[in-house]
Amino acid sequence: MTHRTLHRVAHVVFDRFLLLPIGALIAVVWANTAAESYFVMARRLSFSVNEIGMAFFFALMAQEVTEAVMPGGALHSWRRWTLPLVAAIGGIVGAVTVYIGYVQLSYEYSLISAWPIACAIDAAATYYFLRTILPRSAAVPFALLIAIVTDVVALVIVAPRHLVFEERVGGATLMLGALGLAALLRVTRVRAFWPYLFVCGALSWLAFYWEGLHPAFALIPIVPFLKHEPRPMDIFVDPPDDDAVHHAEHEWHLIVQPVLFLFGLVNAGVALKAYDTGSWAMLLAQLVGRPAGILLAVGAATAAGLHLPGHMRWRELLVVAFATSTGFAVALFLATGVLATGPVLAQAKIGVLGSASGLVMALIAARLLRVGKLAH
Amino acid sequence: MRRVFTAIAFLFLLGVRIAPAQPTSALPSLSDSLKFAVVGDNGTGDSEQYDVGARMTEARNAFPFDFVIMLGDNMYGRQQASDFVDKFERPYAMLLHAGVRFFAALGNHDNPNNRSYPGFNMNGERYYSYVRKNVRFVVLDTNQLDPRQLAWIDSTLKQSSDEWKICYFHHPIYSDGGRHGSDVELRVALEPLFVKYGVDVVYAGHDHIYERIKPQKGITYFVNGSSGELRKGDVNPSSLTAAYFDQDQVFSLVEIKGDDLYFQARSRTGRTVDAGTIHRQTRNQTVAP
Numbered sequence: 001m002t003h004r005t006l007h008r009v010a011h012v013v014f015d016r017f018l019l020l021p022i023g024a025l026i027a028v029v030w031a032n033t034a035a036e037s038y039f040v041m042a043r044r045l046s047f048s049v050n051e052i053g054m055a056f057f058f059a060l061m062a063q064e065v066t067e068a069v070m071p072g073g074a075l076h077s078w079r080r081w082t083l084p085l086v087a088a089i090g091g092i093v094g095a096v097t098v099y100i101g102y103v104q105l106s107y108e109y110s111l112i113s114a115w116p117i118a119c120a121i122d123a124a125a126t127y128y129f130l131r132t133i134l135p136r137s138a139a140v141p142f143a144l145l146i147a148i149v150t151d152v153v154a155l156v157i158v159a160p161r162h163l164v165f166e167e168r169v170g171g172a173t174l175m176l177g178a179l180g181l182a183a184l185l186r187v188t189r190v191r192a193f194w195p196y197l198f199v200c201g202a203l204s205w206l207a208f209y210w211e212g213l214h215p216a217f218a219l220i221p222i223v224p225f226l227k228h229e230p231r232p233m234d235i236f237v238d239p240p241d242d243d244a245v246h247h248a249e250h251e252w253h254l255i256v257q258p259v260l261f262l263f264g265l266v267n268a269g270v271a272l273k274a275y276d277t278g279s280w281a282m283l284l285a286q287l288v289g290r291p292a293g294i295l296l297a298v299g300a301a302t303a304a305g306l307h308l309p310g311h312m313r314w315r316e317l318l319v320v321a322f323a324t325s326t327g328f329a330v331a332l333f334l335a336t337g338v339l340a341t342g343p344v345l346a347q348a349k350i351g352v353l354g355s356a357s358g359l360v361m362a363l364i365a366a367r368l369l370r371v372g373k374l375a376h
Numbered sequence: 377m378r379r380v381f382t383a384i385a386f387l388f389l390l391g392v393r394i395a396p397a398q399p400t401s402a403l404p405s406l407s408d409s410l411k412f413a414v415v416g417d418n419g420t421g422d423s424e425q426y427d428v429g430a431r432m433t434e435a436r437n438a439f440p441f442d443f444v445i446m447l448g449d450n451m452y453g454r455q456q457a458s459d460f461v462d463k464f465e466r467p468y469a470m471l472l473h474a475g476v477r478f479f480a481a482l483g484n485h486d487n488p489n490n491r492s493y494p495g496f497n498m499n500g501e502r503y504y505s506y507v508r509k510n511v512r513f514v515v516l517d518t519n520q521l522d523p524r525q526l527a528w529i530d531s532t533l534k535q536s537s538d539e540w541k542i543c544y545f546h547h548p549i550y551s552d553g554g555r556h557g558s559d560v561e562l563r564v565a566l567e568p569l570f571v572k573y574g575v576d577v578v579y580a581g582h583d584h585i586y587e588r589i590k591p592q593k594g595i596t597y598f599v600n601g602s603s604g605e606l607r608k609g610d611v612n613p614s615s616l617t618a619a620y621f622d623q624d625q626v627f628s629l630v631e632i633k634g635d636d637l638y639f640q641a642r643s644r645t646g647r648t649v650d651a652g653t654i655h656r657q658t659r660n661q662t663v664a665p
Contacts, residue, residue, distance in 0.1 A: 035560035043564055107453045109487040110519040273557060276484075340522035341565050343484060343547055 017124045019257050020329050021356075023264025028353065031269030042266045049266045050336050051215045053259035055205060058155075059197065059219030060252050065148060066223060072230030083308070084145035086301040087294045091324060092119050092150055094293020099285035103277065111278040114348045116338050118285035119154035120331035121324045123147035129323050129359050134316065134372035138309035143320045146294070151330050158337040159214050171211035175221070178203035182225035191227050193248040200225070214337050260329075267332045268353065274346035282351025286331075287358055291321035315369040322365050325358030402651070403640050405439050409633035410509040416447030416546075416581025417483065418604035421463040424625050425604040427644045429467035432627055435642065436471065439629055443476060444468075445513070447581035447600060448483025448546030450496065455487045464495055479506065482517045483546040483581065505532050511632055512538035514575075516545035521565055529566075533573035540632055540656060543570065544579040550597040552617050553583025554610040570595055576656055577637060585611050586626040586641050588618040588650055596654050600641070602626045621649035 030038040067073055099118040103111045126147050130140045182200040190196075197219060205218035229246070298317060302308065308317065327334075331352040339345040366374045405411070413432055418425055432444075451463050465472060472478075472495070480496035482488060491498040498504060502517040503525050514532055517525065533541060548556070549563035570578065571593045581601030589597040602625050611620045625644040630637060635657075641650040 036564060039561045039564040107455070108484055109455070109489075110482070110484045113520070271560065274559075340520040340525075341561055342518055342520045343559065343562075344519050346561065 017257075017260055017329075019261035020264040023261040023266075024268030024328075024332075024353070025264075027265045027267070027269035028272070032272055035271060038269050042269055045262065045266045046336070049259065049262045050333075051209075052205070054216040054263060054333065055201070055219045056197070056252070057256050057259055057263075058217055059201070059223055060249070060256050062220045062223040063226060063228070063249065063252075067228050067230060070228060070230050080141070080309070081145060081149075083298065083301055083306050084142055085149055086297050086306070087142075088146045088149035088153070090293040090295075090297020090300075091121075091146065091290040091321075092153060092293070094291075094296070095119060095285040095289040097293075098289030099281050102281040102284055106277045106281070108277045110344055111281065111347065114278060114282070114335070114339055114344055116154055116157045117327070117331050117334045117348050117352065118282060118289070119150060119157065120327040120334050120352075121147040121150045121290075122326045122328040122330050123151060125326050125328055125356070125359065126323045129362060130320065133319065133323075133363070133366050133374060137316065137372060138312045139316045139320050142309050142312065143324055146320070146324055150324075154330070154334055155217065158334050159217055160212070171207040171209075171213075173207075174203050174210065175207035178207060179221060179225075182222050186225045193226055193252065196222050196226055216333070216337075263329070263333070267336055268349065270346050270349040270353070272350065274343060275350045276343070276347045278344060278347030279350040279354065282327075282331075282348050283354045286325045286327050286351070286355035287322075287361065290325050291318075294321040294324065315371050318369060319362050319366045319371050322358055322362035325355060325361065327352050327355045331355065403439055403629055403631050403638050404633070405631065406633045409631050410511055411439060411441040411629070411631050412508070413441045413444045414447065414544075414579055414598070414600050414628035414630060415444060415603035416579070416599075417449040417584055417601040418446065418467075419449060419451035419463040419485075420604040421452070421459070421467075422604065424606065424644060425463070426467045428603050428625050428627050429469075429471070431642060431644060431646050432468070433470040434646065435629060436474070436476070439631070441476065441629065443508070444471070444478045445515075445544055445579065446478055446480040446496070447544055447579055448481045449485045449581060449601075449605070450480050450483065451487075451490065452485050452605070455490065460493060460495065479513065479515065481515045481545050482519060484519055488519075503528065505536075507538060509632070510539040510634075512536040512541045514541065514543045516543060516566075518545040518547040518559075518562055518580075521562060526565065526569070529569055530573075533569060533575065536573070539635070540577075540637070541573065541575045542577045542579070543575050546580060547582045548580035548597065548599045548601075549578070550589045550592055550616060551580070551583045551585075551599045552587055552589075552612050552614050552620070553585050553599065553601075553607070554612050555607055556583045567593065567595075577654065583607070583610065585620060585622040586628075586649065587611060587620040588639075588641075588652075589616050590618045592616070598628070598639075600626060600628050619650040619652075 095118040096115050099115050100112060123144060126143050127140065130143050134140060178200045181203065182196055185195055200222045201219045204222055205215050208215040208218040332349065335345055335348050335352060339348060366372060451459060477497055478495060480498055482491065482502060488502065490496060491502060492500045503515055505512065505514045514529065516529065547559045547562055549566055550558050575595055578595055578597045580599055583599050584602045584605040584607035585599060586602055587599040604625065606625050609622055611622045613620060621641065621643065626641050626649060628639060628641045630639050635655055637654040637656065639652060640648055643649050
C-alpha cells in the first residue's frame, strides 16, 4: 500500500468518523475473548472518555449545527424544519412505544428504564449513508434534520438523569462565572477557540458536574460565544482550512477523533451472550418502531397539507426512514448516561449494536425501490 | 488392553469431574445458631414452586429456620395484587403463618415497585442491609449497579464489624450456567469490594440451576436459581465447579454457628443434593464436604 493510498484511507476514516466503529469492533472482540481485562480497562477509562472527552465531541457538534442553521447555512430556512420535526416526533413515539410495549408484554420491568436509548439516531451514519446512496437529494438534509431534532430531544431527556455524581450546590454560580468570562472574551474580540473551551469550558464542566447534569454537555453553553461562520455544506463535512475559524475547527476535529475511537472502545464492549429481552426490544424499536413512526407521522402531516421536500418521493422517504433506524454511537452514549453497569445496560448495548443493521435494510429498500444510485 | 484401561480411567476421571457432588454432611441444627433458607427464581406460581414451598415447610420441622433470603425473580409474569397471592403468599403460606420472614433481592423479572411489598421486607429500598446474630447480610440490586449503590456497598461493608458477611443478589458473578453464566462486568465492579472487606459467602440466582463454586479469592459463591424455574441440564461444569444439580428444583438451608457455616441444598423431592461446611477464617476459607 503506497503512502498516498494510506493517506487517502486515513482521510476517509477521519472524515467519516470511522474511528468510532473501529473502536467499537475492537471492543466487542476484546469483551468476548478476554472479558475481565476488557472490563477492567473500560471501567478505568470510562470517566475520562465519557464525561470529559465527549464534551469536546458534543461541543463540536453544537458548533457545526449552529453554523449550519445560521443565516447562509445549509440548514437555514425554518420552513424546512416543519416536516422533519413532525417526522422526528413520529419516530420517537414509534420507537419508544415499540420498546415499552415489548418490554411490558415480556414482563421484564427492570428494562423499562432504558426507553430513552430507543430515541437515538446515529446522525453521522445516516448522513454518510444517504449521501452515498442519494447524492444531491433533498432526502439528505431532510434526514439530517430528523436526526438532529431526535438526538436533541434524546439528549435533553438524558441530561438530568445522569447517575454518576452526587448533586452539590454552587454549580449555578460557577455556570454564571463561565458564561460571564465567555462573554468577556467575546467582547474583547478573542477569536481563538481554546481560551473559551479550556477556561470557560472547565468552569462550565465543574458546574454541570456539581449540579448532577451530564458533564459531556458542559461545553455546549460556551459554543454560542465562539466565532461562527455560516456552513454552506452540511454538518460532518469538514470545511476548507482557509481562515482562523475553519482552522480552529480542523484542530478541534483532531481532538475529537481519538476521543471517538476511545468512546467506541470503552463503551461498545459487551458479552454477546448477555442478549435477552432488552436487546430484542431495542432492536425492534429502532428497526420497526422508528421507521413506522416516521412514515405514519409524515403521512398524517402531508394529509394535513405539508409537502415533502422538492423531488423527494415516498420511496425515498422509506429509505430515509430505514436509514434513521441506526442508533449506534448516539444510542451508546445515551445508554451509558441512562443506565449503570449491569445486565440492563448490556442488553441495551447489544440491541444498539444490532441496530446498525438498519443501514442494510435501507440499502435493500433502496435496491428494491430503485432509489438513487441503486436505481439501475 | 492398555488402551481399554486408559479409556476406562479417562471416563472414570471425567465422571468424577462432572458428577454432581454426593452430599455427606447433615445440618447440626444447633441451639442458638442462625438458621435460614435460600430460594431464587422462585415466583412462577407453578406447581413446582408449591412443591418446594411444601418441602421447606417440612424441613422447618427439624430445622427451625427464622427467615428466607430470596435471590430475585421473586415473581414472574404479571405482577398484580392477585399474583402476590398466587406466586408468594400461597406457596409459602405455612411458613408465613409461622412467622418466617422473607428478605428479597430484585431480579430482572421483578417490578422495581415490588420493593415496597411488605412481604419482601425491603422497606422500599433497591438495596439494603440487615444483621442477624453475628452475620451481616448485604442485599444488592444488580440490574443496575450505579455509582451510588457501589459507594453504599463500600461504606456498608467497611463499617461492618460482624463476624460473617454474606452478600446476595440476582445476577451471578461466577456461574457455569449455560444460558447466562458469569457476569464478568459485574464481577469487575463487585469482587474487589468483596475481597477488600472480607465477604465470606455470596448467593445469586438468574441461572436456573444449583451450583456451588470453589472458593474464589477466599469467597464461596452459590448459584441457587432453581427454586421455581428450572433449566434442566444447563450446567457446563468447569474448573470452577465444586458441586451442581440441574435436574430438579432446589432450595437451600444454611446454619451458622461461630466460625462455621453449614449448608445443605435440597431438591423438590426433599433429596439432599449438596451439603458441606464453610469454616470462616480471617481471610482464607476452607470448604469441607
